[in-house]
Amino acid sequence: MMKLYSYFRSGTSHRTRIAMNLKSLAYEYIAVNLARDQQLESAFKAINPQGLVPVLQADDLLLFQSPAILEWLEEVYPETPLLPKDAAGRMQVRALSAMIGCDIHPINNRRILQYLRNELSVDEDKVIKWCNRWISEGFAALEKRLAQDNSRGKFCYGDNPTFADCYLIPQVASARRFKVDLSAYPNIAEIDTHCRTLKAFADADPMAQPDA
Incomplete structure (x- = not known):
């Protein structure tokens, strides 16, 4: 069985x-x-020198960085595809994913926020304001992209879950934690509501994890 080094809220x-x-x-x-x-402890840094989660261990193979892990899963376990068959569709899903994974999440992750709090002495209200600003700006652009896709079903792309939904739902959970008003993003909210009715998403929810 594979091992997933994880943190419930990551x-x-x-x-x-x-x-x-x-x-x-x-x-x-x-x-x-x-x-x-x-x-940051030596035991975990022996597994991942970056000191980051997740890490996926499959036999003797250690996989780092969630984008690479998802791509590996898609290649090794293609039976339930999370990318469209056509090149244009795969580009669209990867682009939606990157809007979240590259332009929203990194500037709101724990390392950044701890630096703001501990090194720059930013108070908690301003930390929340920081997160709210960048999530809101990213969601505004993402909302427009979703609204422009007339062929979209109940997911970010098409009628089946893709990488983009894997990226979006955790970011919505983070948005709620940082008091982002989701009423401005009806398409995002609709996708989140639908995805959270599915067992795969519900079982992955932070509060459903053993370390929650």
Whole structure:
């Protein structure tokens, strides 16, 4: 069985759990407590020198960085595809995913926020304002892209879940935590509501994890 080093509230871990659940892959959940900085301890850094989750262990193979992990899962376990068959569709899904994974999530992740709090002495209200600003700006652009796709079903692309949904749902969870008003993004909210009715997404939810 594969091992997934994860933290319940980590957005990158969350998206990886969703992808693995959608592909019906069993894994052992190994909690890494970011709140206690376990990711910085020598035992975990021997596994991932970056000190980041998730890490997926498949036999002797250690996989890092959630975008690469999702691509690996797609190649090795293609039975339930999370990318469209056509090149244009795959580009669209990867672009939607990158809007979240490259332009929203990184500037709101825990390392950045801890630097703001601890090194720059930014108070919590301003930290929340920081997160709200960048999530809102990213969601505004993403909402427009979703609205322009007349062929879209109940997911970010088409009628089946893709990488883009794996990225979106954790970011919506983070948006709620940082008090983002989601009423301005009806398409995003609709996709989130639908996805959370599906077992693969519900089982991946942060509060459903053993370390929650």
